[in-house]
Amino acid sequence: xxxxxxxxxxxxxxxxxxxVMRFLVAAVGPEQADDAYQETFLSALRAYPRVRxxxxxxxxxxxxxxxxxxDHHRARARRPEPRATVPDRPLAGPEPPDGALRAAVAALPxxxxxAVALRHLLDRPYPEIAQILGCSEEAARAxxxxxxxxxxxxxx
Amino acid sequence: MNSTDLRTMxxxxxxRARARAADELVRAAADRDGLIDxxxxxxxxxxxxxxxxxxxxxxxxxxxxDQDRASLEDRFAGALSPRVVASARATDDVRRQLDxxxxxxxxxxxxxxDHRLMSPFVRKVMAQTARVPYGEVSTYGAVATGIHHPxxxxxxxxxxxxxxxxxxxPCHRIIGASGGLTGYAGGLHRKEFLLRLxxxxxxxxx
Numbered sequence: 001x002x003x004x005x006x007x008x009x010x011x012x013x014x015x016x017x018x019x020v021m022r023f024l025v026a027a028v029g030p031e032q033a034d035d036a037y038q039e040t041f042l043s044a045l046r047a048y049p050r051v052r053x054x055x056x057x058x059x060x061x062x063x064x065x066x067x068x069x070x071d072h073h074r075a076r077a078r079r080p081e082p083r084a085t086v087p088d089r090p091l092a093g094p095e096p097p098d099g100a101l102r103a104a105v106a107a108l109p110x111x112x113x114x115a116v117a118l119r120h121l122l123d124r125p126y127p128e129i130a131q132i133l134g135c136s137e138e139a140a141r142a143x144x145x146x147x148x149x150x151x152x153x154x155x156x
Numbered sequence: 157m158n159s160t161d162l163r164t165m166x167x168x169x170x171x172r173a174r175a176r177a178a179d180e181l182v183r184a185a186a187d188r189d190g191l192i193d194x195x196x197x198x199x200x201x202x203x204x205x206x207x208x209x210x211x212x213x214x215x216x217x218x219x220x221x222d223q224d225r226a227s228l229e230d231r232f233a234g235a236l237s238p239r240v241v242a243s244a245r246a247t248d249d250v251r252r253q254l255d256x257x258x259x260x261x262x263x264x265x266x267x268x269x270d271h272r273l274m275s276p277f278v279r280k281v282m283a284q285t286a287r288v289p290y291g292e293v294s295t296y297g298a299v300a301t302g303i304h305h306p307x308x309x310x311x312x313x314x315x316x317x318x319x320x321x322x323x324x325x326p327c328h329r330i331i332g333a334s335g336g337l338t339g340y341a342g343g344l345h346r347k348e349f350l351l352r353l354x355x356x357x358x359x360x361x362x
Contacts, residue, residue: 005233011323017176020169034177121166
């Protein structure tokens with residue numbers, strides 16, 4: 001049914017890397033994004049020889065990235081290590097205008113956070129978000145709605 | 157708060173730059189964990205940048221810079237494995253030996269070869285070709301005779317033209333019976349360069 005060997009991994013990395021990184025910076029935060037990125041693509045590389053290219057490998061990699069993001073939160077919750085906050089902007093100067101939004105996004109439950117990033121950062125339609133997160137379309141909508149409501153409440 | 161705020165919080169341009177840097181971490185970890193089936197890299201040379209591919213079985217391919225890399229990579233993905241990943245470490249031995257060869261310090265390569273990109277006939281032709289030593293040449297007809305297909309000089313020519321590992325499998329040392337260079341997949345100027353480098357005095361008198 002038109003499925004075939006996936007493209008050379010370097011091309012797959014080149015075509016999907018920016019999208020996956022954008023998702024992960026939102027879903028796990030800038031400090032954890034590089035680690036999660038590495039984990040995501042290594043998991044993909046492990047499974048890569050068995051993967052059939054159905055033309056939508058971007059969904060496949062986002063599914064792995066979402067799972068990685070949610071696992072990251074679980075791992076941190078189990079073993080909360082004190083971590084110096086590394087500012088991702090120059091030290092001097094005023095608080096960045098999106099600082100409050102960053103904090104509010106970071107405080108969302110992991111699944112809501114992933115769902116909001118898929119919908120409002122990557123513009124994915126709900127049926128796809130459901131597939132990526134492994135839930136019903138209903139649940140995908142509910143997660144986005146709840147996440148956005150919390151963000152609106154915390155960031156005026 | 158709206159979705160525009162979210163988009164500006166993580167811009168596509170920042171994500172792209174950050175991804176390109178993190179790709180290096182992915183490649184290093186892939187190499188460390190033995191997840192690379194086809195390591196690719198480039199080697200600078202006097203006949204243009206060479207594109208090399210190495211599998212755990214050995215050197216699989218050398219491409220010239222005017223060949224289409226994307227289609228070479230597609231070929232690796234289909235015939236070897238889609239786990240095609242850039243690795244300077246895994247291609248380093250090939251790089252070093254090619255550097256020595258082009259510097260005149262190496263007359264034979266000590267590299268294992270992955271034959272999977274060759275048909276059985278091409279493999280036979282290459283084995284015969286590999287008997288022609290550095291600095292010498294042979295003819296299509298002689299190679300055909302050597303593999304016991306004396307009438308197959310044309311097929312030998314085609315097989316040499318499809319050599320996936322030029323330079324290391326020395327198809328450049330096979331020339332026409334009249335002494336003309338005849339043909340080379342990488343272009344006659346490259347064939348001439350390699351033969352001059354190897355210094356066959358009878359070929360280029362004066």
